[in-house]
Amino acid sequence: MGSVSKALHIFFNRVGDFSSAILFMMYGKVEGTENRRIVIIMAAAMIMVVVAVVMCVAVGVAPANSLHPRIVVRSSAKKTLSSHHFGRTACKGAADPQLCVSTIAKLPGWPVAPPSELVNIAVKASIGLVERTSAVALSLNGSASAGLEQSALQDCIELLDDTADQLTEALEDVVGMEFDGVNFVANDVRTLLSAGLTNQDTCIEGMSNTNGLVRSQLENSVQQISDLVRTSLAMAKRISDLTDIIDDFKPPFHNRRLMADADDEDFPAWLSAADRKLLQTPTSDLQVDAWVAQDGSGNYTTITDAINAAPEKSSRRFVIHVKAGIYHERIEIKKKKANLTLLGDGMDSTIITGNRSVFDKTTTYRSATFAVKGAEFIARDIGFENTAGPYRHQAVALRVDSDQSVFYRCSVTGYQDTLYAHSLRQFYRECKIYGTVDFIFGNAAAVFQSCLILARKPLADQMITVTAQSRKDPNQNTGFSIHDCNITAAPDYAAVKTSFRTFLGRPWKMYSRTVFMQSFLDDIVQPQGWVPWNTSNFALDTLYYGEFMNYGPGAGLVARINWLGYHILNISEATTFTVAQFIDGNKWLPSTGITYLSGLKV
Secondary structure, three states: OOHHHHHHHHHHHHHHHHHHHHHHHHHHHOOOHHHHHHHHHHHHHHHHHHHHHHHHHHHHOOOOOOOOOOOOOOOHHHHHHHHHHHHHHHHHOOOOHHHHHHHHHOOOOOOOOOHHHHHHHHHHHHHHHHHHHHHHHHHOOOOOOOOHHHHHHHHHHHHHHHHHHHHHHHHHHHHHHOOOOOHHHHHHHHHHHHHHHHHHHHHHHHHOOOOOHHHHHHHHHHHHHHHHHHHHHHHHHHHHHHHHHHHOOOOOOOOOOOOOOHHHOOOOOOOOHHHHHHHHOOHHHOOOOEEEOOOOOOOEOOHHHHHHHOOOOOOOOEEEEEOOEEEEOOEEEOOOOOOEEEEOOOOOOEEEEEOOOHHHOOOOHHHOOEEEOOOOOEEEOOEEEEOOOHHHOOOOOEEEOOOOEEEEOOEEEOOOOOEEEOOOEEEEEOOEEEEOEEEEEEOOEEEEEOOEEEEOOOOOOOOEEEEEEOOOOOOOOOEEEEEOOEEEEOHHHHOOHHHOOEEEEOOOOOOOEEEEEOOEEOOOEOOOOOOOHHHOOOOOOOOEEEEEOOEOOOOOOOOOOOOOOEEEOOHHHHHOOOHHHHOOOOOOOOOOOOOOOOOOOO
């Protein structure tokens, strides 16, 4: 039997199982013989449509000896028709379908370019616009007013530069996206485009409280970049969906590990052997490249100096041991400092502290005590804090724009906006996170596992919101997954918890996405669970909030909100937010990680 025949045979078996399950479930819910007949007819029609689609795909696949079968377009007329159909279908899933369609129609090469070439063209156009906008931003350096406007300008300059790099990297992956059945390629592109879109949003946010030259010169161009990137995202998501179908009909791809070995279940499959050893080895036995000690017993007395000494774009991990002490430093690890590890002597012993807030005429983005962009960053046994206090509002302790980054046994302490999980893929394990308002926020694809999340005493007129996730576009593969954690009161809040209200989250942006799974929810969590943004109906239909098998006095579902975007997850839905599926499965696999649950708790 040929590979296509085998694939179809498997598929028909799946369809049979699926249809039987559907009929069984629906039969039990529909009363009356006539209604039951209608249900059966509808289900049969659905199956026939699916089979027809698969037959069409089968006709177009390459020969059986092809490792990655492709859909074959046999004439320029069909290619043109396919591009028209692809563009319009992709835009159906966009936040603004009409804008998406009009943006695609303006791309050079439309409508004859095949789908992957359309993404290529759109990303190239985005890069060109980013470069032109960056040049304008740099020319404004001497014209911005001191304080907030200058801070906002510096944010935009840096974020535009980040976006240029991310789009360029995405462009390298776009070549492999032509429905080749390798889904991680499309996911990589979506990750990079998601970050690029988030950067533009952050730039605009920084300018929103200014009315000077910077905003007038940059805002429209930054918005145009966002429109182009969002259109690219819509197309990348469509290709990702189609490669999901093709993946069911291709041979296994054996050059990558997707699951942990049976005798190594405590580690993620993407964790390299060297980093497994690094994370298992006691600090005293590690091969450390630099030692930081305030008493002069190390190579450096400040963390900043040790980071500056680390090589740029390093292919090997550079390990810095920061001995116990309170380090009053504002640290920003730039993107060229990749493969960097900071090891402390304990989250309560090695502490990096600062007190900058928006009251200092800076943006929220720039208020962070510790910020990291370099990819594959690891922090272990360190505390990050912002001591600005509750009266100074937004004051970030830790900001993370680092892809494939890991924080293990770390504390992150502040009040409002404590942890800014800004963008890209992040993993937090056995951390303590303290705060009041929106104290875990941003638009990363982040998993928090086995963490202690502690609500602190807020100001008299404040409510506590644990999360404020800022997914702006439905095609971004971002969100917060809070799994096997403990949400409870910090000591200062425990004594007065009946005087305040605590919620799991509220939607900062239109497509905010957060799930709490298999976690302990203490009695501080209000029965409704979630709260709107500023008491409005904003995003209640478009957000995605979910809960799965939580427990504790605050986990009851009877009085939960009834928004269209709220979900009580089933096992299949919950599994998509586990580490194995939510932040793994791309072409390149992170080389940083820590002990974790790859799936749901059994």
